[in-house]
Amino acid sequence: MISRRKLLFNAGALTVYFSLNPVLAANANKPSSLLPRALKHNPELDAWLSLDKRGKVKLFSGKVELGQGILTAFAQIVAEELNVAMTRVEIINTDTRQCPDLGYTFGGISIEHGGTALQLAAAEAKAVLLSYGAQHLATETSQLSVQDGEFYLNNQPSGITYWQVLTDSRFDIQSYGRGVIEQSREHSIVGTSAQRLDIPAKAFGQAAFIQDMRFSDMWHARIVGPPVPGAALIDSNFESKHLSAGQHLVQDGSFLAIVGKREESVVRDSLTIANNCQWSRGSELPDENNLVAWLKSAADPAETVAQAGQGKRNSRLNYRAQFSRPYQAHASLAPSMAIAKLEGRQLTVWSHAQGMFPLRSAIARLLDMDETMVRCIHVPSCGCYGHNGADDAACDAAIIATKLPGRTIRLQYSREDEFLREPYTSAMAVEIEASVTEQGKIQNWDYQIWSCAHSSRPGGAKRAGNFLSASRIKKSIAKPASVPIPQPRGGSDRNAVPLYTVPNLRIRRHLVPEMPLRASSLRTLGAFTNVIAIESCIDQLALMTAVDPIDFRIKNLQDQRAIHVLERLREVSDWRRHAEGQGRGIGFARYKNSAAYCAVAFFVRVNKATGKITLDKAVSVTDAGRVINPDGVKNQIEGGIIQAASWCLKERVRFSKTQVKSRHWGEYPVLGFNEVPELETHIVNRADQPPYGVGEVSPGPAGAALANSIADALGVRLHDIPFTSSYVLQALHNVSEV
Template sequence: MTAPVVLDRRSVLAGGGALIVSFSLRGAIAQEQKPQSPALPGSLAKSPNLDSWIRIDANGQVTAFTGKAELGQGFRTAFQQIAAEQLDIPFDALKVITADTKLTANEGYTSGSHSMQDSGTAILHAAAQARALLVAEAARRFDLPPDGLRTENAAVIAPDGRRLGYGELVASDMLHVQAQPTSSLKDPAGFKVMGQPVPRVDIPAKVTGGAAYVQDMRLPGMVHARVVRPPSYGAQFVECDTAAIEKMPGVIQIVRDGNFLAVVAEKEFSAVKAMHALAAAAKWRESAKLPNQHDLANVLTALPSQDFAILQRSDPTVSGARSLEATYTRPYQSHGSIGPSCAVAQFIDGAMTVWTHTQGVYPDRQAIAEMLGMAPASVRLIHVEGSGCYGHNGADDAAADAALIARALPGRPVRVQWMREQEHGWEPYGPAMVTKLSASLTADGKIADWNFAVWSNTHSMRPGGAGALLAAQHMARSFAVPAPKPLPLPEGGGDRNAIPIYNFPNAHVMHHFIPAMPLRISAMRALGAYHNVFSTESFMDELAALAGADPVEFRLRHLDDQRGRAVVVKAAEEFGWTRGQQPPRNRGYGFAFARYKNLAAYCAIASEVEVDRETGRARLVRAVAAVDAGQVVNPDGITNQIEGAIVQSTSWTLYESVTFDETRITSIDWQTYPILRFNAVPDSIAVHIINRPGQPFLGSGETGQGPAAASLANAIAHATGKRLRDLPLSRKRIKDAIDA
């Protein structure tokens, strides 16, 4: 299996270059590979071996591997389409294996709309190169030049009709070779599977009660655990009389390690009852001092910050006359997964296996291994889908909980299910943010000078070290929370999309990175881009009004990026946007645009809202989006992502904020953290995709969040004549603005 490869593939790989045959042990896990060439596309750069991505068995079974975790975005289907297309295999004949530290490449986290860019691109090229290798092998056996051969239905076919199936062609280590920087990709014009709205492979199980989630796992001998979290950040365990609880029916064990407290029972409801009893019995010393939630703008800007000038563009020949300034704020917001986090762990013979819906099996493995004082090689993390997470929710923490508890019960699989209050109370929130903007206009109504300053925490406290995990923080041998770091540009974190895409002659952008984190925070869908785009695009409308310009025309006036212009024009056209158009009474139109991270997908959204002037209730009536996510693999997948982004962002924007008192988080369920329900769902959402065949995949998971928010805010301003700058744009704030 690990024998050196003898084939000379030099001549057959498109793009040429040296063929480097890797002799690394396959069993020694793909992530150990050292990148040989920085030019390799997507995640091939980090895991260059083709067999990290594509495996072909002698029986003809083809499997694609991804180190990314399916979170409900549907990319498992998209990857299957890519591999099927490039390999000429029937779509249904292909399997896709997702993140597993024993089987797949280390692709870090599934985040930042990177799955298509990183993993999709790797599979695209790996599949194309695998196909080339198969053709080369067939050419050798047919004794024909490879140029004349074609592939179809998992076989290479010669002009004379001879045919060799992939299973027959594959040699043991044929794909155990390093990828080349370029591949002979199929012409998009001839695509049969890519670009098609192929139905998602995971949906049939999800609509018939099939096992689809980590929550659905039932391993033989599995026991149920519940954690009792401290009542507030930093609370210290004082005492707990557990005698009566240990005698409760079905209770197996109470696990306590410092401030970490959990109970294990044979049956799930026994664990729940014991958890309630334990929570009631436990005494804690609380010390948290949370900030004033009603004054976050001042709280944040008063905290010490590290200041980075991330854009300084000057053109002294241009200066403005009329100027405007504004401050926008965003509260802490919850991921709010519908299914609270869950994990299953089993500790056998010194080896720990954790089934988890983490977004990063490798980093989380690292953290859990460190927490347990184990070698990473003795810990295996297997991704199993959970409820949608939209960023760093409680998944990693639940995995750590399960591992810590499982170590106390060797041999038995332990399932930990967080309760609703725990998910809402302990998940790391999307950070609160403040932006201060000022700009001036030239006499001819163009922006001469743009100043943007953002105050924010980091937007990722994801594991890497154990200190990121609640269980590790709470255990007696406590791991400190790692020092936060600003995420580097060009993608950025708090400053994601803080740099404008527009061609302002003078532009200054400051990132005030705040290391102190009064609340537990981490990555939430779109990171800082949600608020920065909300701020930028709201302010663009304010400036358009000052210039007496139509908002769409005003954007185009400052936008050189041709693909950006194309989505702006497309969204406006499809919406029926016309200059000065008068909406029906109490309605308003809004527009917003961004290119996510200034390097990923483009998205423009036009919205129509209705505002009840007496109650302040705002409702999105319809939204029309145009999106350019590069080469389209599954158009319905992109549409689904954008539709979802619009609805979710509408919920964030109109309703959502984490609440807390001086000590405790108080938004701990759907009563106290209300989100959008069906009566607020728009009448229609239309998504128009601009396909860019042959262009790189840009990902579509997060591009809609910011534009949806700003489009909504602009439409509310249009409907009411009042500009709201503090998120959420709640009923009360709208009513107060109208009544003011």
Template sequence: MAHQFRLNRRDLIRAGGFLTLSFGIAGNLSHAPAAEALKLAGDLEDTPLLSAWIRIGADETVTLMIGKVELGQGAVTAVAQVCADELDIDLKRLRMISGDTALVPNEGVTAGSQSMPNCASAVQQAAAEVRHILMELAAEKLKAPIASLTVEDGTLRGEGETKITYWELVTGRELERKATGKVKPKDVADYKYIGTSVPRLDIPAIMTGQALYIQEQRPDGMVHGAVVRPPTYKAKLKKVDTSKVEKMPGVLKVVRNGSFLGIIANRQDQAYDASSALAKDAEWDVEDDLPGDEGIFDWLRSAPMRDEEIINETAGTQHAPARVLEATYERPYQMHASIGPSAAIATLADDGMLTIQTHSQSVFETAKAIARMLGLDPAKVRCQHIPGSGCYGHNLADDAAADAALLAVEMPGKPVRVQYTRPQEHKWEPYGSAMVVKTRVGVDDSGNVLTWNLELWSTPHGTRPDGEPGNLLSARYLAKPFEMPVPENGGPPNYAADRNAIALYDFPAQRVVTHFISEMPLRVSSTRSLGAYANVFAIESTMDDLAHAAGADPVEYRLRFLKDERARDVLRSAAQKFGWEQWSKAEGRGRGIGFARYKNFAAMTAVAVEIEVNRKNGRIRLIRVVAADDSGQTINPDGIANQIEGGVIQSLSWTLKEEVRFDKTGVLSEDWKSYSYPILTFEEVPPIDVVLIDRPGEPFLGTGEAAQGPTAAALGNAVFDATGVRFRRIPFTPKRILAGLKA
């Protein structure tokens, strides 16, 4: 987690309004007086060497090297747009390298909606400085003042016919200089790519079946690995008879290391067949101490916990409340549920170098954890990011990398590809934590908030590899097992369990207490928006209850306490596009709205939903959704719209349908069946309108997770509007709706 905290510090600075990019000075830097070091933009602060980011090639291309990776969120295209604009080159000249630990700056984890604020901002500043260096060099060669030069697609022109290109100017170590922070990026008006919906660079390959994903890499001599997971989390392997499986077709090796069991086979299907057979030939000691999906919320309220008051502002309290409203909200464990089971390819070369191709979000820290697990020199482990199926947080990508590595060292020289089965992906991924959130609000005679209290109970939201073998699943089952480190909660300003637990509203008094439980009945880690999903659901449902109790319109009621002008614009835009004021209620129909500013400093998003409830069968039909979003300066409008649409749909799916089933022994949800772990389908997805509010000149704000909380709340509020019954436990299954309507 240490790295995330470093990222946090910068976000705090940005949230406070100190925009580092605005300190630029014009003129010839080499004659500028020595000044104290300026704060560099985003991840440039950690890797200030310009040549670590940008290479100018003799072949008239530019190579941009970034530590953030493509997860299907369009980040690589957006960063490319920023680079091409700032360098004044055609986008076609740009080659992108991302997420190769041997080649790119260490930008930590691609997570937390931080690729735009930290990577795009760094690239913007780096490109601006590179352009400036090139202009200085050109000015010297062309014997013309910098101010007289123009640049177009890498060609600099002086007076008359004189010109010179980037590719002529850079012949050696010209870019081996540190960023100064003194060069000002372009004016907003001069952007060509930023602010336009440049098509994603990788989409044609996706649509025509070019080899793109880790699952489609087939290095020469590749063999296939599979693992046998224990029947439960803490099971210990008593004995296993490997003799039968060793004789199965195509089986090259059976690997046993403590309670870790693996297969290496010629074919993928043979590896799966052998691992199924081996699972039957293994005997385990099995525990049965889990609270189960029905018992988890009581368990959360009674487990050993650490209490922390994260805010207690009582300065505005003047009067005793006339009334107090209290409510408790419950969020079950929910899955990332990637469509493609996680995969990786590892190869141990003759020179002792272990290369792992992985769709990990954290190539650097995962490489380090794997090196330590295997007792290898970290310099001998290289991770290369290759796209996989979308992950939406920390799923099994890193574990697949570790398992491929564990098998690859058993068969030196052979690339070993591991891809999990569907049940393995469902049952062993680290889920989004179950949570309980309780609100207690004192209001005055008019129903306005006087005192706002929120308490939350949660297990961890971050168990990423972070260089620690104990965070890799299989490392815990080895003959010499690695202990899992005790996870920490995330602190301000990002927070983790308590992300968005502090309401953005301006209440006279606000107190928030986090009850952090480090014990984990089910494996958990970062899942899109972390605690913000449950916290915003609770806050925005409570606001709806308060508006109702006050006899106020839910939009108008929120605006009483929402002071930030941009936030108010977002809320009003969603309501206007939805037709909030003109809306009239039809039988069975309901509407709801929800708002949050992600992490209270990233993108601002409001979501309005219209639904219909069938009182006979308890089914909710999604009629339509409108979302409004302010992500600061827009780099790629369609990219943002795609993230908002996707976030809305995923959150509707979580909130309507999703809950990890488990009993006292282990997880029962092992596939997509309706009683197992269903997700929203094509016929259930409603039309979604997205309103984008562009803020030219403002910092880039991350969007990827912004819709999760507001959508859940809007849906709950719409169900309340339709039925008069408040549902506070997610998901809103037909069974729960029917029970609620009868109660």
């Protein structure tokens, strides 16, 4: 099969791709040994960005659009560096036949890594094009400038453009050093709130999502899955002759699906089959009201992930507490789906999963196919941050397509399917013991976590066993062992190491290798719970020493950017004044202790008679380095705050000893529009610093600020998410009894 790269060489195009390490805004003109890994591994400019005859710049992205606006930011970077209008930049979303392998889009690293590398690649491309322009105009590159792709000679338009000088030439370049990155003071596109490229189609009801895709030969499919986790098919008392006309029953071991031309008939028959299937009992689930005890009983021995100092020092001011988080769902607004078709030996899968190349490798392994014969194409959905049902839907569609070759299979999960089949975020328990001097300096810090690894993605051939259907088909693949994500990124222990200065510190992780409910990554992984626990402890230590919470944090920090964010929050939130009867609280973190900074102040009211918590206002300050699109940053920060509030107040997967009970929105409430607080968002733009992603920076600080504001309003600290009205009333009752 001919590759896109060979095809581009034959067509005389230039191609740019990106990902990578947050190195180098200052090292643009350094040797290639300093380049990010993906640029070193793929040094050919001809592999990454193309100019076509329509006067467009095509950008082949290995990162996917999840609704976070990443592709708009990438277009801004390319337009800025190449000095072309944004309308000229055309992005090809991730396609394993056309685009580079940049793994997953996750962890808030697309701008931090991809943006920096893309800037370098585009600057290099411009330098090469300038050299071609100089040759064409018989002048020096120093005499040329560029406006919207046209060369200007001594500030006068030449009539010659990028598209004329490239013609059939190849760049044939594998080293870097010619490109000069545009300085921030010269930016006219980067740093502005450019209109999102993906929003108009979504806002005006055009075909924008994978759910909108239609094919003339499309067949609808539904999965018939076990009613309880861990169950296997014993018997199906149903014959194909009982299906509606034109329907097909696909069975492979315990994998069952109904396929047909009419979606309503497929849905009806799938319910009929489900009622005629006999399944094994499945796994017994723990007591949902005693998850902390279960986590501790099921965990491996402790592993120390960070330690400092000579051991605990005696102190008169000590604080000890336990915090927990239940299983919570991704709760995607649209249930997962995928489309697949097998033509000859070529399998094509359209999916809204977060990594097309890992998906391709895993599907090829599961179906015992040559990886080059599997093509995965990303199409957006109303999805989520994290590992929801998208990968499983793609896998299921691929299995069905191989059983019914030549048909385009549209596999759609129902809402109940999504709740039952998606991996949840792992339940977590945290214990913290800390002490402080009378002068307000943290002295000791002992921190322990009980949780799973927070990632069970089917990430490539070696982890194909993580597909839900991998254990159900006849040629099943065993689930791989759970492996913790190492520091400094971390999984359950992400952000478990406090940014504060602590002379005596120990952080321990207790890995729970097998979870009773399937668990994987959800936005921030373990950072959300860890930041809440750490910041709740910090507030308690501040209270014990009678120091203002912001002053206490600043006193125990050395990072000047962190201090600036807190000082700025104090200023913009009018911190020292709040309404009578209103609780206030602050939360702060630097995501992964290496990325963007965020501080949030929450203001709430709590009705002590009913337990109802009202969110009045959330004020945030974020330092994400050089900001590509301020409005895009604002959207991400505010979305994270709202989701954190929903996690804290509403969300919990309910289950009995035998089955999950949260199967519909009525059984899994989320924050409503009428409950969203007033949001005030401030961004610190450091144009001289590398950019950081912000998709996951705000939930932890927002959750911590909310927990601290509720404690301030009640005079009682809540330790276990979610903070429901009944929990508030119980906490007040317990205090009154004491």
